[in-house]
Amino acid sequence: LEFDLTKGALISGTWDQWLKERAQVERLVLHWHGTGSASIALDHLRALAIGPVRRRVTPTIVRLGAAPDRVGLRRLFAVEVELARPTTPTLAGDRAFAHASDVRLRLRAPDGQRLDVRGFATGVTSDQGSATWTYDTRFVPRQPGEWRWQLLIGDGVGSIATTPASFVCDPADPGPGIVGIDAGDPRWLSDEDGNFVYPIGMNVAWAGDYAPYFAALAEAGADTARVWICPWNHPLDKDRRFDPPDFANAAAIDRMFAQAELHGIRVVLVMQFHGALTWDWARNPWNKANGGPCTDAREFWMNGDARERFRRYLDYCIARWAHSPSLLAWELLNEADLCPAAEPEHIVDWHRAMAAHVRRADPYDHLITTSVAHGWNLRGLWAVEDIDLVQPHRYGGDLAKHLDEVPALAGGRKPALLGEFGRGWEAKDDQADSEGRLLRQALWLNWLGDACGAPLPWWWDTHLERQDLVGMFAPLARFVAGEDRRGRHFTRVSAEGEGWTMDAAVAPDVAYAYWHDPASVAEPRAAAVAGLTDERDAVSLSPVLPGTWRIEWWNVGDPTVTPEVAEITVGADATLRLAPGVRSGDVALKARRSDAVPSVTVEPR
Template sequence: MDTTTTTTQVNLIDKIELITDTPMVGELLELAVYEPENNLKISTLYNPYDYSQISVDVIFNTPSGSNLKQSAFWYKQYRDLTLIGEVIDEDGFYTAGQELVRWLDNGFSHYMVRINPTEAGNWTYVMNLTVEGAIVQSMQGSFTVAEPTQTDDGYIRVDQVNKKTFVFDSGEGYTPLGLNLAWWSTTLSSHDYANWFKHMNENNANYARIWLSNWSFSLHKDSYTNFDTRQSTAIRLDHLFETAKEHDVYIMLTLINHGQFSANTNPEWSENVYNEKNGGMLEYPIQFFYNAEAKAAYKNELRYIISRYGYSQNIFAWELFNEVDWVDGYSTIAVTNWHNEMAKFLHDNDPYNHLVTTSYKYTFGTAAYALDSIDFVAVHSYAYNDVKFYEKLVGEQTSLWNNYQKPVLFGEIGIDWQSGTSTYHTDFTGVTIKQGAWGGMMSGAGSANHWWWDSWIAKYDMWYRFKGAGVYAEYLDLTGKTFTALQSSGIQISDTNVKAMGYLLEDSIYGYIYNNNWNYWNRLPATIQNVNIAIGMANGEYQLLIFNTDTGEIVSDTLVTISNQSFVLSGLSITEDYAFILRK
């Protein structure tokens, strides 16, 4: 890598070093920005976490001639992230250990730049060091990026044709299917995610929702102006994204949880660094959404998060807030305006333009979901006890789509908000886990995602409940296509206790048929015999695949001929459900 430097006032930066051995498309590339040896003074003269005081910004010129801008972040060198007393079982899962960051002997802090190259070839860059608003030093350099060794799908977007589903830059569809994994729960700390992601990968789940909470990954727990005391936490978050990449899991990163700004609901306000009693600038939690100093401080943290983690293709979306309407003194106008401002800030400063969303405790949200800056709807509901799960879910997802005309994802869903133990006693076979996976996928943008990961799903080994829907999702091809909801397509079903959902396209059908009497309180309903189904479809030759909905196994693969503009399934026996694909 070649570098040249131009200095106008001070020589705070000595060199930029490419520390990635073999830069490659779709892989993390890191540039270390070093001060002169034995003259480390940036952190004594300035706050390197305050981008308004001092910042290192790099403009990259790609081989095709486009530009990419990324800021540097302040980084503390470390030896490794290890498990003391590590025990791994024969299946490759961690069963014991105390996670510890071990710092590098004679290590120091410095700026680091991270990008994910999107093109192969020769890249050039200009680094500008800005102090108090003025550029005081510039450096130039170049490096070469190799072609990827495997297909690089890129980042996740909203499908701009149907506005209902997600798609990678490559054109490959993405159906989020998984659960909440909000924080670690054992001394394994971030290595808990290695276990959970491994279980997910083995069962074809690919999505997790994770919080930046003060007891896990939050950077501002101790200070909103300086993250030195949270560098070990930042390293654990680095490890999280590396582990997600290894297991093909994509993360909705929840940036703030509601309790931080509430003295009443899961209260953390008394310890919040924005609270004036702790040296902050806010007398009341709601002021976070309109106080200029607070907004500037939070944007500064967002810039650090983007700079350190924004390279990751395994970030599915930034979620600005968890259940924001729990905040004390909640104001629709103030909160909506804040969401618009922060979402625009993310879109303007994230060089990879990850999706942005938010969540409310009220299922149907408020005005923030209608903002152009909010890319999709991520709602919550724990009102799924004592109801027909699919009937309610399909109805609510349909209403939400009609309201907002954006992809609809249930970020949280459940039959009991109180505990995983009580949820297990209510649904001890995980019926609603399976129903959340299939129902969300076949009538929304992705699975409806359960809570209680550690005290229900992991504790009782319910991972297998994702398998059938996860395998089926790999066959689901809605990218760049318009479709009609199968349940609204004029489908004819001979028995009123049998319902359908899915997607009707011009030349294919993705169908899911279910016994409406099947639910967690009726786990083994009486089989409904001799069910006949008719769906309008153009004449021609088609392949019919029938799936085991628990394992994803294709149990039948036949050719069918349609000659009367109608596809017919006859003589079906439906105990729980039945899934099929009809395609050219």
């Protein structure tokens, strides 16, 4: 509610908003602003329900861990502290993440800028009326020079601070940069140093040990995994509550990130899955039966208390993992369109509020995304300003025909990624494709479009690992190394012959093409692809610039085979004529005008 006190009237529109949302109000803040002085009387304010009364409890520092006095640029600075505070009887009301973020790291950068980084609890033990809490703070500096720091300790009621100290950030040997939307071309991703980034990888939504999966991806030249937090994979609730969070599971996610950093894997971290609001609602910590605020899952989106608890959940995750160079994106919810809601707009509005909160809370400005099972559902999600990455999923049907729908959802305004795909919703649907024909076709056709990264297959354990298909990422990883799609707009060209289809993306100075057999993908148990047979399989790509072109023929099934290289001269007709000759299996082509220059000036974000 907003008032203009000089006129004694409500500001237009705020009364209607109050009537719409007053049932969700959990907290009232009075804020006067303006010039001059005035006396204000507040009368007839009634509290219909009284929450727990807080008393001042100043914690005591038991131990302050040793902090480094020198760290590298974009390398980890961390400090640990143990606090003792008296235990109190359990109070009624919301205790989610109570004391979980009672420590902040206050910093002053070399240029004088000040910032606070939230700490997080890593454990608690109780003994004879006292509880000892362990906290960690993690920060990655992005300015060389001397940083001043101190810990602010307390819950805002009783607070203390450590003695100020300092460390030096050394610019030598900088750590990896955060990946974000490219400043010059919003369809694509780049890192802090301005390098083009094209993620390649797969879902590894849950695993007892991530090391074998990440090692296999790294060996294949892939760099991306999508990981869930869910009831059977390191949930942060303990016995369906967050008082306190499950520190053992949070430590398991720490180890997952450590493995990701070791193997150079970037992680899309999924914060909640759709089943928590559908078939698994009984176990959801936001369910009133478990001490949550919602009697029905449909209340989750607009209930003020539910939103506040989710913000605290996000705060804990950001404090604990935002520092990691292996964090690619925060995914707020898996397949939001499968969740119940009184109105679809409620889901969009929730995403708007949560994405805005992550944007404010994350000191490193990581990508923010969400996902839908069907790209045409909840189209309003992709208009939310703080949702950076458009991410639909696709199962079944003719995948090749739908790959271009993914970037089309973004309309060229944002990057887009196919976050899950497969032949069907059941593991057996993909197991029949023991040669990974759908995976190969999806990877290579997708490169010809405008999706910002390779599509991420779903069946990582029952299909890709079991049938030894992770190595199929390797040829594409080699092919795209050194390529830069930013700033160019390609024309799509296609041709067909006996037993093959050619799809290509053509720009004036660069062209990519892929020969494949769609019939063999549709029938994975059919005979292997015959391939190209003779000179009659020649094709033409246009329009391109005249001059000398370097042509590379790639065997997409074997990353150890060195591509064949040739030169072709393009004349005044601006047509690149290609005669593949006799080749077996799928074939890819990379063509570049010999004097082609980069399409963009690479600058740090």
